[in-house]
Amino acid sequence: MPMQSASSPEQxxxxxxxxxxxxxxxxxxxxxxxxxxxxxxxxFRSDMAVDYKVDLHDIVTIxxxxxxxxxxxxxxxxxxxSAIMGEExxxxxxxxxxxxxxxxxxxxxxxxxxxxxxxxxxxxxxxxVVAGAIYDPVADLMFAADLNASYLNGTPLHSRSARxxxxxxxxxxxxxxxxxRLDGRDVALxxxxxxxxxxxxxxxxxxxxxxxxxxxxxxxxxAAGFGVNAWDVAAATLxxxxxxxxxxxxxxxxxxxxxxDFLCPGYIATGEGASYPTLTRVAHSISxxxxxxxxx
Numbered sequence: 001m002p003m004q005s006a007s008s009p010e011q012x013x014x015x016x017x018x019x020x021x022x023x024x025x026x027x028x029x030x031x032x033x034x035x036x037x038x039x040x041x042x043x044f045r046s047d048m049a050v051d052y053k054v055d056l057h058d059i060v061t062i063x064x065x066x067x068x069x070x071x072x073x074x075x076x077x078x079x080x081x082s083a084i085m086g087e088e089x090x091x092x093x094x095x096x097x098x099x100x101x102x103x104x105x106x107x108x109x110x111x112x113x114x115x116x117x118x119x120x121x122x123x124x125x126x127x128x129v130v131a132g133a134i135y136d137p138v139a140d141l142m143f144a145a146d147l148n149a150s151y152l153n154g155t156p157l158h159s160r161s162a163r164x165x166x167x168x169x170x171x172x173x174x175x176x177x178x179x180x181r182l183d184g185r186d187v188a189l190x191x192x193x194x195x196x197x198x199x200x201x202x203x204x205x206x207x208x209x210x211x212x213x214x215x216x217x218x219x220x221x222x223a224a225g226f227g228v229n230a231w232d233v234a235a236a237t238l239x240x241x242x243x244x245x246x247x248x249x250x251x252x253x254x255x256x257x258x259x260x261d262f263l264c265p266g267y268i269a270t271g272e273g274a275s276y277p278t279l280t281r282v283a284h285s286i287s288x289x290x291x292x293x294x295x296x
Contacts, residue, residue, distance in 0.1 A: 014147055022146040025131035029121040030144050032074040033135035036067040041137050045113040064088050067103035087231045098124040100234035106207030120209035122234030127260050132235025134213045143213040143239050150242040159245040161221040161271030165278055168221035169201040171211040191282050198278040212236035215269050216243040223269045224283055234262040244272040250287040253294035
């Protein structure tokens with residue numbers, strides 16, 4: 001079964017107008033993320049009520065909904081030609097710039113008091129991510145990208161990874177209960193076991209967007225996911241690529257082959273210099289199995 005090709009930084013000639021536009025949208029994304037910093041930090045580690053969406057593993061709080069409303073209003077005020085897809089509020093507007101907003105990626109961490117969560121905002125024009133921001137309010141880290149480069153708190157960002165798997169750190173949320181249902185418990189645990197045995201370190205911190213930002217920053221070597229949404233990864237795909245990293249989308253049988261990276265529910269992400277055959281083989285096996293299952 002053919003896999004979708006990996007994505008790496010493209011060497012397209014950019015017009016001055018296109019670059020200026022992407023930079024402008026990046027600044028809007030950054031400012032929108034900063035607009036919810038104070039209320040989110042005030043709520044973090046407070047006594048907050050939680051609710052559940054699909055199941056007990058899918059947490060939402062009133063702070064997610066309020067932050068998304070604030071971000072949506074900010075974007076529409078500063079760029080009226082916008083449509084916004086938010087994790088909590090769905091699609092709003094009908095402009096030419098499509099935004100993908102996750103007001104708190106890592107809500108379970110946020111609700112419990114674990115300091116690994118972020119705000120993720122990406123801008124897409126004609127199917128291409130042109131700007132994005134991922135903001136970690138606790139650490140006050142602003143990862144961002146336009147069509148020219150990636151930045152961390154305004155400084156150009158460059159990824160780097162250990163060359164071999166046995167010296168590398170992998171971030172993945174796999175498997176969760178959904179993966180047990182889709183792949184089978186024994187298969188999923190065997191996949192995890194192979195990754196645990198192969199990589200020097202494996203971590204499950206609980207935010208796809210922030211995990212990818214850490215790969216872009218060179219703070220971890222690789223990340224892999226098998227159940228993400230566009231609002232989780234739209235901004236992160238651009239930040240990673242423009243930092244020199246590699247993002248390979250996986251369709252998992254849920255979207256058509258050739259779909260935009262950020263619309264694919266799976267991914268392998270590595271920093272510059274990485275060559276991880278075990279991760280590639282395990283991830284492709286998961287994707288191919290699901291493609292076959294959904295096609296049956």
